Amino acid sequence: MSYVQVINIDKSFQGRQVLKKIDLEIAKGEFVTLLGPSGCGKTTLLRIIAGLERSDGGKVIVNGKEILEGQSKKEQNIGMVFQSYALFPNMTAFENIAFGLKIKKVPSAEIRKQVEEVMDILSITGKENNYPHQMSGGQQQRVALARALVVRPDLLLLDEPLSAVDAKVRESARTLIRDVQKKMGITTIFVTHDQLEALVMSDRIVVIDSGEIMQYGTPEQIYHKPANKFVAQFIGTYNFIPGTLVGFPQTEVCIRPEHVLLVGKNELSQVGEADDIKLRGSLENFYILGNTVRAEVAVEGKTIVVDHLNQSARSQFALNDEVGLLIERKSCTILES
Incomplete structure (x- = not known):
């Protein structure tokens, strides 16, 4: 009881x-x-x-x-x-x-x-x-x-x-x-x-x-x-992305920022598995949040937030750089409204 x-x-x-x-x-x-x-x-x-x-x-x-x-x-x-x-x-x-x-x-x-x-x-x-x-x-x-x-x-x-x-x-x-x-x-x-x-x-x-x-x-x-x-x-931050952008038609896909990997545009073809989602976009903003770093990337009119550990005082990317995003398909969530 x-x-x-x-x-x-x-x-x-x-x-x-x-x-x-x-x-x-x-x-x-x-x-x-x-x-x-x-x-x-x-x-x-x-x-x-x-x-x-x-x-x-x-x-x-x-x-x-x-x-x-x-x-x-x-x-x-x-x-x-x-x-x-x-x-x-x-x-x-x-x-x-x-x-x-x-x-x-x-x-x-x-x-x-x-x-x-x-x-x-x-x-x-x-x-x-x-x-x-x-x-x-x-x-x-x-x-x-x-x-x-x-x-x-x-x-x-x-x-x-x-x-x-x-x-x-x-x-x-x-x-x-x-x-x-x-x-x-x-x-x-x-x-x-x-x-x-x-x-x-x-x-x-x-x-x-x-x-x-x-x-x-x-x-x-x-x-x-x-x-x-x-x-x-x-609770925390989620990216809400049109499913058509990542291969989930007729639905909205949710991805935590820490599940998105930010890479250089030329690295995108060399990382990840065949089933992973790979996107290209432009780096809009970059913030230092203590022990984490947050990037905002524009992809086809949608802003995707990326978080990773702050292991360097400076980013390897500059604002407006073309960058790549790698997302494991298993990290995508489909939610009720």
Whole structure:
């Protein structure tokens, strides 16, 4: 039996349906991400799971107990970290983290022990007496996470907790949250609109659009075998190419940029297998994206994006050069609309 069950959830606001027959099953200890564009319904779904919002239909069951709006936190035993962190400004880091344990009337000695343990796990030991305004965004984020974790919740809900920190902190925070979640074995639902975050952190991803689940699967399934065109467009980058251009008549073919090889125009006849797709075009643009390089090649009025590892400071090609593209036929995907 699944540890978390979301069964047939509907929700409308002012006559506009924002969630439509949502069904999910999550195993104990899983890290599941709700991923989708702004306004798709992912935060509303998280709030319903948390008991902060009433659904119009359906139910949520966590560890065998139905979650109802208005239940006390003790009845629910759900931890939540908000986008704003929602720390109490008049409390120290220690007092913020200990708050839930005090509500549960845990003895003082045990509170200190548990708070110190979770602060050590999150590498914020030494910040016990700091108030929120005395801490960096990353430190505040760890205090908020510690407050949610210290009560050992049945379920941890994270509502875009990384959006308020800079890129460098965000990268390390992704690793931290994932490592702590695995170490403590807490079932977690994470909301984000950031595809990279979802791919890096998740056991499984729920892709949502306009209140409906487009696909629910592992990062590998979502990336390599998207269920439809929306998922393919939303997760990473896909080239959508007329099938007639690559020998698939009456259909559209999808190819990831990393599955296209950029070669010199004179090399094209010397590489690949007999069944491979070979195209000629003109180099329109060339970008360095950190450890990868992206090229845009115009082929018969269609721009094809090519990604490869950045192994040189300079490209061997110049803008407007005629170049060749090599594509293995097996890397082509045909999707539903």
